Amino acid sequence: MDSVFSAFDAAYWQERYATGRDGWDAHAITPPLQAYFDQLDVAQQPRILIPGAGRAYEAEYLHRLGFQHIFVADLAPEPLEALAARVPDFPAEHLLRADFFALSTAQPYDLIVEQTFFCALNPTLRPAYARQCAALLRPGGTLMGLLFDTDFGPTQEPPFGGTREEYRAYFAPYFEFRHFETATNSLKPRQGRELFICLKKNNFPRSEASTLAALFSSISLTCEAHALRHRLFLC
Numbered sequence: 001m002d003s004v005f006s007a008f009d010a011a012y013w014q015e016r017y018a019t020g021r022d023g024w025d026a027h028a029i030t031p032p033l034q035a036y037f038d039q040l041d042v043a044q045q046p047r048i049l050i051p052g053a054g055r056a057y058e059a060e061y062l063h064r065l066g067f068q069h070i071f072v073a074d075l076a077p078e079p080l081e082a083l084a085a086r087v088p089d090f091p092a093e094h095l096l097r098a099d100f101f102a103l104s105t106a107q108p109y110d111l112i113v114e115q116t117f118f119c120a121l122n123p124t125l126r127p128a129y130a131r132q133c134a135a136l137l138r139p140g141g142t143l144m145g146l147l148f149d150t151d152f153g154p155t156q157e158p159p160f161g162g163t164r165e166e167y168r169a170y171f172a173p174y175f176e177f178r179h180f181e182t183a184t185n186s187l188k189p190r191q192g193r194e195l196f197i198c199l200k201k202n203n204f205p206r207s208e209a210s211t212l213a214a215l216f217s218s219i220s221l222t223c224e225a226h227a228l229r230h231r232l233f234l235c
C-alpha cells in the first residue's frame, strides 16, 4: 500500500463489520444483479467468483437457483460466517477467506461478479484489479456487475469513486465491452451513480492480438503475392 491511504487489510474490514460501519451492505441481492442472474442458464453450471463478496446475498441467490460452483472470496471472516449461517448448505470449501490478488488462476472462472469491491480497493490497485480479473477468467469469460461512476469527494478511506473514462483504460487491454452504461435499475440511493458493466475477456491479450494481426496480415500479403504469381485465387 502507498502512504496516502492506510492499509485496507483484513483487520480494517473486520473492524468495519464489527462496528457496523457497513453502509454498503444492501441486506439483499440488488436488482441489477438479480436481473442478470435470472437470465443465466443453470444447466451450464458456470464457475462463478464473487470477490470482496461481503455477506454475499448474490451467492445465496445463485445457490438457491441451483448454481453449484459459486465461490466467494473475502479478507474478513465476519461476512463469510454470516453467509454460512444464513445458508448452512453452502459448500464450506467455496468460502475463500483470501486476498483477491492472491487467488489461484489454475482453475479459471466463467463469470466474475463485481459489486462495491472495486471501490473498496486502494485506487492504485485498479490496474491490478483488471489484470487479476482477466487472469482468473477463461478466454471469453465474463466480468459483470456495477461500478460507481461518481465522485465521493475527498476521502482517506473507501468507497473511492471515479469515472467511466478512467475505468475504460483499466479494462480495455483485456476485455471487450458489451455493456458499460448507467444502470437503469439501481437501488434508490445509487440511482444514476453506477455503471452496469458486462465485459468479455479477450481470447488474446491486446499485445498478443496485435502480434497475431500483424502475422496474419503478412501471411495474407504473402498469399496474395503467391496467388498473383501462380494465378491462384484461394489461399
Ligand SMILES: C[S@@+](CC[C@H](N)C(=O)[O-])C[C@H]1O[C@@H](n2cnc3c(N)ncnc32)[C@H](O)[C@@H]1O
Pocket (backbone or CB within 6 Å): 008, 013, 014, 024, 025, 026, 051, 052, 053, 054, 055, 056, 073, 074, 075, 076, 079, 098, 099, 100, 101, 115, 116, 117, 120, 121, 158
Ligand atoms: C465495501 S465491501 C463490499 C461487500 C459486498 N461486495 C457488498 O456489496 O456488500 C468490500 C469487501 O471487500 C473485502 N475486501 C477488501 N479487500 C479485499 C481483498 N484484497 N481481497 C478480498 N476481499 C477484500 C472487504 O473485506 C469487504 O467485505
